[in-house]
Amino acid sequence: MSEPEADAVFHALADTTRRDIVRRAIRREQSISSLAERYTMSFAAVQKHVAVLERSTLVVKERRGKEQIVRANLDTLRRATRLLDEFEAIWRDRVVRIDALLAEEASGATTAPSTESER
Amino acid sequence: MSEPEADAVFHALADTTRRDIVRRAIRREQSISSLAERYTMSFAAVQKHVAVLERSTLVVKERRGKEQIVRANLDTLRRATRLLDEFEAIWRDRVVRIDALLAEEASGATTAPSTESER
DNA sequence: GTAACGTACAACCAAATGGTTGCACAACTG
DNA sequence: CAGTTGTGCAACCATTTGGTTGTACGTTAC
Numbered sequence: 337m338s339e340p341e342a343d344a345v346f347h348a349l350a351d352t353t354r355r356d357i358v359r360r361a362i363r364r365e366q367s368i369s370s371l372a373e374r375y376t377m378s379f380a381a382v383q384k385h386v387a388v389l390e391r392s393t394l395v396v397k398e399r400r401g402k403e404q405i406v407r408a409n410l411d412t413l414r415r416a417t418r419l420l421d422e423f424e425a426i427w428r429d430r431v432v433r434i435d436a437l438l439a440e441e442a443s444g445a446t447t448a449p450s451t452e453s454e455r
Numbered sequence: 456m457s458e459p460e461a462d463a464v465f466h467a468l469a470d471t472t473r474r475d476i477v478r479r480a481i482r483r484e485q486s487i488s489s490l491a492e493r494y495t496m497s498f499a500a501v502q503k504h505v506a507v508l509e510r511s512t513l514v515v516k517e518r519r520g521k522e523q524i525v526r527a528n529l530d531t532l533r534r535a536t537r538l539l540d541e542f543e544a545i546w547r548d549r550v551v552r553i554d555a556l557l558a559e560e561a562s563g564a565t566t567a568p569s570t571e572s573e574r
Numbered sequence: 575g576t577a578a579c580g581t582a583c584a585a586c587c588a589a590a591t592g593g594t595t596g597c598a599c600a601a602c603t604g
Numbered sequence: 605c606a607g608t609t610g611t612g613c614a615a616c617c618a619t620t621t622g623g624t625t626g627t628a629c630g631t632t633a634c
Binding site for chain 1: 611613
Binding site: 521 | 632
């Protein structure tokens, strides 16, 4: 997931109503009006939330007759999860590096300390 | 993760600079000024990004002498990952439900909902 | 002490967000 | 045909965001 895309996805997820819409859309396809019934806010407000989700590609809209059907895009959701998993991987890498460093110290090695990649 | 907390976490993650700060902080502790050096924006701007991350508890600050040290909080990161995993679980549940429904239809179950249209 | 460094915070600004209402329009229903 | 329903969109508003500059303050170095 490219960084700008990730911006859009996490922004879209940073709202309780939008996460709820995604959950409903995952369970089953939803028309925008059926979604709007569920919330106290106006139809237009819900429409805007759906638009935010659509821009992030977390959902796709598909016209069916006079209705617009909202479907969840699991792929984007998975890419977001994977991005968070990368953070975890960075953490594990750090642990490995520190372990290696400690082992080196313990063995009394006096050679050059690790070439920290610094990033 | 409570919903308002999730709002803060995903909002914090919805910015390339902030995700980058988190990555750096995971690799090693960072002072705010050492972080600020890495970006073209002002020190105050970086300070604000760190404040957003701190509010979401994705990082914690700890004073060390005159410096303020930023450390990543993996726990919050993991809770965010878990929340995304729940979406995946909803999806799997849907698949199971649909499979069950199809199996029921195929077996010509006595209580099949569509038997009315058979003749 | 003074100087330099790292930080905190306020004031300010432009742009984006999240909500509203109102209106137009296309597609079904009778 | 007329009426209802579902949608799209513009205009408007208050608040938040993401950046700036400037100032003040505590800590370390000399």
